[in-house]
Amino acid sequence: MQAQEASGPNALVTRFDDIAGIDRSKLEVQEVVEMLRSPGRYAALGASVPRGVLLAGPPGSGKTLLARATAAEAGVPFLNAAATEFVELFVGRGAARVRQLFERARKMAPCIVFIDEIDALRARSSSLMGMAGGNQEAESTLNQLLTCMDGLATREPGRPVVVIAATNRPEVLDEALLRPGRFDRVVQVPLPNAAGRLEILKVHLRLRAVPVAPEVTSQQLGEIAEKCDGFPGAALEAIVNEAAIRAARRNSSTVNMVDFEAAVSEFNQSREKTRIPDF
Ligand code: ATP
16 A cells, blocks of 8 residues: 555545535534644644544545545645555554554655544454454554554644544544544534535536536525435535436436436435345
8 A cells, every 4th residue: 555645646636615515524624724734823822733633424425535625725745545455465564554654744744644444443353354363463553553643742843744534433443542642533524414415516516517407506406405315425426427427318418407316316226226134
């Protein structure tokens, strides 16, 4: 696993304006942006920038998006890693990878380190993905991460490294991760309500410059948003894409309400098909 920077050739630069429906989560990470922009102002008052922020919420709700946007808004590099990649490959490599990641972060500071699926680092899980030695590997990787995070405390306050982690399963996290000075700020990233879903649909229509038919008013789109109960942002983006594909198939130059309605019902059907039955 190689950490990636937002400045790479395939970089996706996300801004807060491109994130909708999770206003409270945005507000909570806004403070991290302010601290990264002017760490000296906080240091002068004896306040230190938080070392770790945990984003907790269901899949596709915008956690990665929020972390990327925090880096972009603060104007700092974004180092991206997935905890599953730390522990998947070779036993004994996880801790070294964590050390390398933090060494790079120290050189690039001020910066953000993003660790996705942090719940993969569980010290007390009975087995990890059925791999022999997986449990021990996750534990030593976790310990290395804790050591690296504790080491951030001694850094110069003007060049902070903030570690943002994401999880869909905050309840299984090792308690050691949540202690003061580690991931002691938890930001919930919930599913959007109907008004939030409407805003997310509008964001993706704008980002993709989708030409909508004149009949598709904000009120009509609101009705689509109502029908998408329980959908995360990622699903709403897929709805916009599917509606546009349907319009293209019809050889139309605009996307109409029938396209949106069909996209939602197709999405619901495929969700039903892939639903894992309860035992
Ligand atoms: P996972 O837990 O599966 O990693 P996640 O919470 O990190 O998911 P993202 O990867 O941030 O979700 O979201 C996937 C895509 O869905 C984003 O790139 C974006 O296009 C869209 N999306 C998700 N949430 C939002 C949102 N709140 N506003 C706008 N777009 C969103």
